[in-house]
Structure formats: structure tokens, C-alpha cells
Amino acid sequence: MAKRVKIRVFRYNPAHDTDARYDEFEVEAERWTTVLDALLYIKAHKDHSIALRYSCRMASCGSCGMLINGIPRLACYTKVYELGSDVVTCRPLPNFPIIRDLAADFTAFFAKHKSMKPYIINEVAESIDGREFIQKPEEVEKYLQFSYCIKCGLCYAACPTVATDRRFPGPQALAQMYRYLIDSRDKATDERLRIVDDRHGVWRCHFAGSCSMVCPKGVDPALGIQLLRAYLLGMNRDSKVVAELYRREPK
């Protein structure tokens, strides 16, 4: 049972256009049609010039984040039907510079992730001894939910603090910092805490919690930021209070 919907696409090429505009397209949406399907149909059959980024179309690669009816979402993971509206408005993610139309520039976002040293720091890790580090399932559990991050930028787009402080690393980067900090294989706790213990770092977060609301993978960056603060205030990997927080099942 198809229904007709209007897709409004934000159009802007900073190299040539002085103003942005919306182009409107009517498309048929089936119950399984995603916003990405609709946009690709438009690109293939109505206007080849729409600029957008996408790849896996299964919410794994993190390419197709955009503002859909006012909320940061993955276009491939948002069905037209579930929006409950006959009008679907697509804009590029806020808090990112625009390359063109719906394609946002991720350069600063990736640099912030990199500044968190998002890798295991442990001298032993570089020498293979033909054996793994032993990690109990409950130790994996501590960092696992934070490792679902696909770097799609939705949390960063939703964050009011990112919007007002360019030096704030943002929820994605901070959650990844916590992910590596809490991993029993990592040995750089002090170095990590020094990086985020800054007035533009973890303390800058207002705890709006919008990051966790929009994450398409059920990661809770707001929790990660709170746990980083807890660490700075003297809690550690084995704290019972921290353990309690993990009892919540990710989405």
C-alpha cells in the first residue's frame, strides 16, 4: 500500500549559491521505503544533482546522517511511514560545515575523535605472544555498549554544547574516550583523564542528554561523559556504583 509523500530537500552549494533553498519532490512510499530509498529514487529519476552521502543502507556504516523532520537520524534507518507525516524535510546535520546539499564536512568531528587517542595504549599490545589478554564477559560488558559507535555524527549534531563551544570534543569523542579508558587492556588512565579534564572537556557538558536520545545504535554517550566525570572525582573501574549503571540494557 503505497502513499504519496512530499520530500523537501535542502539545496546549497557554498561555492556558488548565496542562499539555500528547498526543492520539493513527490514520491510513492511503500511500507518498507526508507528516507534514503526515497532520496535515491529522486536522485536517479528526478534530479541527478542532489548531493548526499550514503553507503551500506543498513545502519552500519554511519554515512547517511541528516536532519529529518527536525531530528538527526540515519536516512537508511528511518522509514517514511514511521515519520507519520506526508511531508519529509531533509537538511544537512547541524554543527557540521556544509559541503553541498545534504553532505556535511566531518573533518573537525574526525579530528576530535582522533584527539582522544582512541586505541589501546599498552606496550604489551605491540608484541604478539600468541595468546589473548584474558577478559571475562563482564569486563567486555563494561565497554561494549560504547563500542557500538558508528561515528555517524548524530549525537554531535544534537549536542547543544557543541553548538556553543567549538573546542568541546562532543559526545562521540568523549564516549570513545570512556570506552578505551574502561577497557581492562588499556594502561593509559592518567594520560586519558588529563586530556578530558579541561573546562572545554567533560566539565563543559550541560547534560542535556540529547546525544543519547538520537543515537541509532543505542550508545549512551551522556552516560559515558558522566562516568568520565565520576572517574575524575575518584571512582574507578571496580566501583560498585559504576557497575550498577550497566544494569540497563541498551536499546
Added chain:
Amino acid sequence: MIDLVEVIDHDVIIVGSGLAGLRAAIEAARTSKDISIAVISKVQVMRSHSVSAEGGTAAVLYPEEGDNLESHIYDTIKGSDYLADQDAVERFVSIIPQEIYQLEHWGMPWSRREDGRIAQRWFGGYNYPRATFAQDKVGFYEMQTLYDTALKYDNIHFYNEWFVTSILHENHTFKGFTAIEIASGNFTAFKGRAGIIATGGAGRIYSFATYALSSTPDGIDLAYRAGLALKDMEFVQFHPTGIIPSGILITEGARGEGGYLINKDGERFMKKYAPNKLELASRDVVSRAIITEISEGRGYRDEDTGMDYVLLDLRHLGEEKIKERLAGIREIAIKFAGVDPIDEPIPIRPVCHYMMGGIHVDIDGKTEMEGLYSAGEAACVSINGANRLGANSTAECLVWGRITGELAAKHALRLISSRSADNSIPRDAIASEEKRIYDGIFHGSGDENPYEVREALTKVMDEHAYVFRTGESLAEGIRKVRALREKAWRHVDDKAKEYNTNFIHVLELDSMLRVCEVVLVGAYRRLESRGAHARLDYPKRDDINFLKHTLAYYGEDGPQITYLPVRITRYQPAERKY
């Protein structure tokens, strides 16, 4: 004009940023901190389709508990229907356990046993549960681990969203690449001492495919256009369980954990086709069984899409196991098919999933061009022969990523230390490539919609080169592809320079038309049924005439086909039963 083309200089240039490309980059960086390494990707580097690999990475980790290398070697060769090169399989099986531990040391969240060691599970075609896993998001975690680890190395430089258009070479020696920076639209040359093509599979030449929409053959077509051979391209793996209607993969892990395949009569039909292994027979066997059930009237039909399917039933596994081990596919089934596998079976049918063939390389991942390597699904070593076993592809990416990364770095170091080395790049070739893509395509004109040509092309592949093939149908497919190529699709309606994906899509289509023909011609010429290549008109394997690899070289009138013997070390071809 020529002088306006910027030249970027690196020692090792890797095209493609999936598991093989990133693993190669890290190994090159570890080999020497004095060389600079570029990773060029048409997507943002962490977004390559390796992220969507779900089920596992095969490795012998527990010989003390009953597994052994010989068993992995045998399973892989048998799975390949004896077309794998056995020396390559031996090397592969002996290296992959180290890679599992290496990734673990780099932060990979492998699922664990209660004793804290790495867990493994069953996968199709194996005699031991040796698929190492991280829930059902193995490729995603491997990508994340490699991407994050690559950030440690200052000599690895990422080029996000650059589309490579040609290989620069002189006297059979690699010199670099030409590429378009998508964001700016600038045409640029990369000068390098060694190159690695790791652009993954090309499964988007089919319409019903598990692949990312970006998995087109432009990477392997670079090699083909440069005069290098593509090997065994007719062997395309159809994974048994692509979800209706999108073709998104439901991991073999779902059957590894005990899932059933059910036809319209409620029957577990695999007992007729593979009485011992049932649902865990190799993928070619299971896919043929499903298509046979459907064609004999025991499938279902989806009324909205007209697609035929059977059911994958996980309900008996129970809510807890599904949530713990198969959370990702549960999410996919709920979202993309409206089915919660805890309560309802999942509608599935065989779906294009992997290309056993690729750029012809030797056991070291070297191509026929000095200084150029290839690894991962883009390459054909070949360990997969006529049919790849599940959990061997992520493994292959890691092993040959590492091997080629090291060899490419050493090759570059040798050239740096030999002062006489010629470090020029062929300016003429840069100019003629610029002419090919701008005069020939960007400024071209025509009234055919290239997106419609692409859709028609992928439908031809679905129809003429699917699970079962015949000579007649393949010949028809070749005629249709040639007719599509003649249409007036060589034009780009988007005239902007910046982020012009319309241009990229037409370049992709150009590569698809060439590579589709290679698949079809290879399949037409192979008069036997072996692994994933099942000819209804030649239903038996023919070891006398076809125990050999197909090599396709570019020719003006279509692919020029030659053959290459299979390297057999210890297992003579035998009948294959599961």
C-alpha cells in the same frame, strides 16, 4: 592544462579502506616509520562495506581442545570445490590465528567464554566451531579496531572521499594513480612507489545484493583497464539468507546458532540436500536447495514485491540467545522486514554476497605489475576457489592485508635506497586519463538516464547469472550487456564541480559494464558446474577440462580468456558431500 594537475607524493598508496586496506596500512606503517602511506577511499575511511560483515572470522585457536590447522585447510579446499590454490590456503590457515590475537591486542571486543578466552562458534562447511566472533557485528568491530589503531601512526594519511580513476604505470611498473577529490571536484595525481588495490567486492553488479550501494567494480576495473588479468570472476557467491525485500544479510551465524530453513510445507528441506550438515552445508549447496524448493513450488511469494522466498526460523533458539548472540540481525529483521525473529520466522532468499574472483595475484598478493599488489575481496589469491566458506573472507582480508602491507613497504624502501630509481610519473597518461573522464564522460551528451541503465544492467545479472545458469541464458545476458553499453549514458547532468556524485555514479557504471561482461563470458565459457557456478546444461564438475582458473584480459572486442592451472599440494579433487 597538464601542469595544473596537482601531484601528491607518498611511498605506499592503498586504494580502499576496508579490512584489507586498513590492515595493510597498519602493517606498512609498522614495517617502517620512515615511509609515508596514503589510504585513498571513495567513502569516508571508516565506512567501507567491511563494517557490514556479521558472522565471524575463521581461525584455529584451540588445538588443545580438538581443532587443528589441517582441518581448516581441508574444509577450505573442499568448500572451494577444489579450485583453491592449496599452497595459498596453507599459508592463510597458519597466519590467521596470529591475526585474531593481534586484533585482540588492539582492542577488538571478541566475544568471550566464561574463562575469559576468545569464544568461537559453528559456521557452514567446517568440521569445528572455529568462527571467531564479536556478537554478530564482527566486521564492524574489526573495522573499528583497525581504524582506531591506524590513528596511532603519524605516517598513515587518510584521503576520505577520493575516487581513483586509473593506475599510472610505465614499462609494467607501478607509478601511481589518478583520482578525483569528491568534495572539491579536483582531478589529482598520486605518485607512489608501491600500490595496493583493496577496493573490495563488486557485488552491486547485481540488483539483489547484500553489498553496500558503493560496492561497485571500479577498483578491480582499474586493474583490468591497466592490462592486468581478472581471475575466476564467474564465481559469484549467493548467500542463502538475504532478507526480503532489501537483500540485507542475515548472518550464517543465525544457522550456526541453530536456525532452521523451512519451506511452505513447514518442512526442514535441507535434510534432502545435505543430510549430515543440513542448514550448515556450504553456501552454494544451501542456495541451490532454496532455489530448487522455490522453483518446485514449495516457496512463498511476497505479494507486494512479487519476490519468492523461504523462511529462516530462529524461534526455538529462545529470546535470550537471540538477544545475546544475534542482536544485530534481530534489529535488521524488525526494522527492514517488520519481523521479530523471537516471534516469527524471517523471509529470505539467496542474495549476491561475495565474489570469489578478483584481480589476479600470486600467493604474496602481487599483481602482474611491478610494485602493485592487491588484497581482500578485490584480489583473487585464490583461497576461495569456486565457493568461499563463511568466516574466511574477513580472515583473508586480515592475512593478505598484512602480507601486502609489509611487502609494499619493503618494495618502497628498496626503491628509496636505490638512488638510481626512476621517480617520474607518466605525464602523458595523466593527460589522457583526464581526457577520458572529462571529455568522454563529464562533458558527454546523451538521452539515456545512466541510473536506469545501471538498474537494467543489474537486473540482467540477476536474471542471467544467478544461482543456476545455462549457456543460452548467459549468451543472452552478454548480448544485453553489450546493448546497454552502446546506449547513450555517457553524460553527467550535474554540472557542479563540488561533491558531484552523479559524475562518480556514471564512472561506476562505466566499470560495471566492463566487469559484468567478464563475469558472463567466464561463466559462458566454463562448461561445468563447480562450487557457486552451477550450469544446468553441464551439471557435473569436469576436472579433466576445467580444474583451472579463468583469466580475463581486457580486449577491444570483449574479454580475452586464458586459463591457469590450480596449485594442488595435498588434496586431490574428490566428490563433495555435506
